[in-house]
Amino acid sequence: MISKTMQDAINQQIKDEFASAHLYLAMSAYFTSINMNGFAHWMRLQYTEEVSHAMKFYDYLHDRGGNALVPGIEKPAGAFKSTFDAFQQYLDHEKKVTQMINGLYEKATKDNDYATEIMLHWFINEQVEEEKVGMEIIEQLKIVGDSKAALLMLDRQLAARSNA
Numbered sequence: 304m305i306s307k308t309m310q311d312a313i314n315q316q317i318k319d320e321f322a323s324a325h326l327y328l329a330m331s332a333y334f335t336s337i338n339m340n341g342f343a344h345w346m347r348l349q350y351t352e353e354v355s356h357a358m359k360f361y362d363y364l365h366d367r368g369g370n371a372l373v374p375g376i377e378k379p380a381g382a383f384k385s386t387f388d389a390f391q392q393y394l395d396h397e398k399k400v401t402q403m404i405n406g407l408y409e410k411a412t413k414d415n416d417y418a419t420e421i422m423l424h425w426f427i428n429e430q431v432e433e434e435k436v437g438m439e440i441i442e443q444l445k446i447v448g449d450s451k452a453a454l455l456m457l458d459r460q461l462a463a464r465s466n467a
């Protein structure tokens with residue numbers, strides 16, 4: 304059975320994953336509002352992915368005899384100035400999430416909670432992927448620069464994302 308303090312920490316992470324989902328949905332809405340429909344599609348799948356992260360933690364708590372809390376989520380604070388600005392915020396946010404996952408792992412290690420350590424391996428790998436993809440898109444946006452034609456090509460490319 305999971306300890307009370309680890310349960311509290313995972314419940315906090317459930318809230319943070321849903322908050323990430325909310326932020327990415329706000330970004331998706333922003334991209335739609337500026338007719339970047341490929342970016343909007345990509346970010347909407349990212350929204351779905353974050354909900355699935357929250358649910359992985361939710362299921363894990365129940366598997367360990369704990370109780371998952373359904374959190375209240377605040378409105379995302381973000382305002383987005385451009386496609387580049389929104390993606391920069393995406394990458395900055397994922398870096399924060401990596402720190403949170405690392406913090407959970409550190410706690411699991413200190414508490415000798417081996418099951419939680421192993422469960423978190425998936426999330427540690429996932430964060431490598433999230434930051435990698437974020438960095439790639441930022442680098443591509445730097446290459447795009449002020450070219451509207453190149454931006455539309457990148458938008459088409461992101462429209463092809465099929466996995467969440």
Ligand code: MG
Nearest residue numbers: 320323353356
């Ligand atoms: Mg996540």
